Amino acid sequence: MTEKVAVLGAGSWGSILANLLAENGQDVTLWSHNAEQVKVLNEQHVNPRYIKDFTYSKRLKATDDMQSAVDGASVVLIVVPTKAIREVGGQLGQLLSKLGQRPLIVHATKGLEQNTYKRPSEMLTEEINEANRTDIVVLSGPSHAEDVARKDLTSVTAACADFAGAQTVQKLFSNDYFRVYTNDDVIGTEFGAALKNIIAIGAGIINGLGFHDNAKAALITRGLTEIRRLGVAFGANPFTFIGLSGVGDLIVTATSVNSRNWRAGNQLGQGKSLKEVMDNMGMIIEGVYTTKAAYELAQQRNVSMPITEAIYQVLYEDADVKTAIHGLMQREVTSEVE
Structure with missing residues (x-):
């Protein structure tokens, strides 16, 4: 059965997910606030600022009018x-209230709000009245847009407290190269999605400093421990962090040049300033902002996150990169299970 789907956000991930849904036979409208981007997508079926050398499905429609995209959408x-x-x-x-609609809301955003530290689903819950949404589902996992564009085999998680919502998303997105699993741990899925960006910056720093596989493996493994600690402190299921939205997303983000967070860390390790890195990237580096939120959250909850703290010091206190990394190795030795 064909569903009408509105996709809000025409960056690399949003546009590729919209294209995937269109190729799956859904009636998809992609919204962007950029009228020129919309024109190019509709006339040339390309999105060169975000995904180079890729032609989008002619079934995919783009608009800069959010109401036009949302009107009649079930998802x-x-x-x-x-x-x-x-x-x-x-x-x-506001639009859903005006239109009298109650669609399923899905998000694929990975981060925490500054100052409030709220997860994306919490923000959406506050901004969209319960009367205008059937549920909120998180779509997350190890999935670079560039790889999905070339139909590389990909598996992700759809998380929702009500399995019915997750199963709807599973059916919409799944095909022969994109496999969706279901999960009911929204908290763990969103914390895993957000916090892995911090560790990816650290992994990039390690690479930029010239360290090799042993160092990378150690940082990623201990980084996963920190992600789990903070997530569990907020009620997450610890087993979520050994799944696709935990270790899976961490691996792909902390080991690939396609990761903006890894690339940012790599440049920091090579001696560039944070301002230079952010100016050169041209797109949002979520991990930079998530580091601040996670560091402050950990301080509030008294959760030990030494890697996050070291990266925070580099990003926000102008700490020397080499000193911060070596400081991690000189901490008092302890048990692995602590």
């Missing part, structure tokens, strides 16, 4: 940076 997929979630969610909430 709304939100794929915008964390800092835009409230604005876009608020606009969507």
Whole structure:
């Protein structure tokens, strides 16, 4: 059965997910606030700023009118940076109320809000009235847009407290190269998605400093321990972190040049300033902002996160990169299970 789906956010991940849904036979409209981007997508079927050398399905329609995208949609997929979630969610909430609609809300955003430390689903819950949404589902896992564009084999998780919502997303997205599993741990899925970006910056730093596989493996493994600690402190299921939205997403983000967070860390390790890195990237580096939120959360909850603390010091206190990394190795030795 064909569903009408609105996808809000036409960056690399949003546009590729919209294309995937269109190729799956769904009636998809992709919304962007950029009228020129919309024109190019509709006329040339390309999105060169975000995905180079890729031609989108002619079935995919783009618009800069959110109401046009949302009107009649049974599913709304939100794929915008964390800092835009409230604005876009608020606009969507008003439109749904005006249109009298109650779609399934899905998001694929990975981060935490600054100052409030709220997860994307919490922000959407506040911005969209319960009367105008059937449920909120998180779509997350190890999935670079570039790889999905070339139909590399990909597995992700759809997380929702109600399995019915997760199963709807599973059916919509799954095909012969994109496999969706279900999960009911929204908290763990969102913490895993957000916090792995911090560790990816650290992995990039390690590479930029010239360290090799032993160092990378140690940092990723101990980084996963930190992710689990903070997530569990907020009620997450610890087993979620050994799944696709935990260790799976961490591996792909902390080992690939396709990861903006890894590339940012790599440049920091090579001696560039954070300002230079952010100016050169041209797109949001979620891990930079998530590091601050996670560091402050850990301080509040008294959760030990030494890797996160070291990266915070590099990003926000202008600490020397080499000193911060070596400081991790000189900490008092302890048990692995602590």
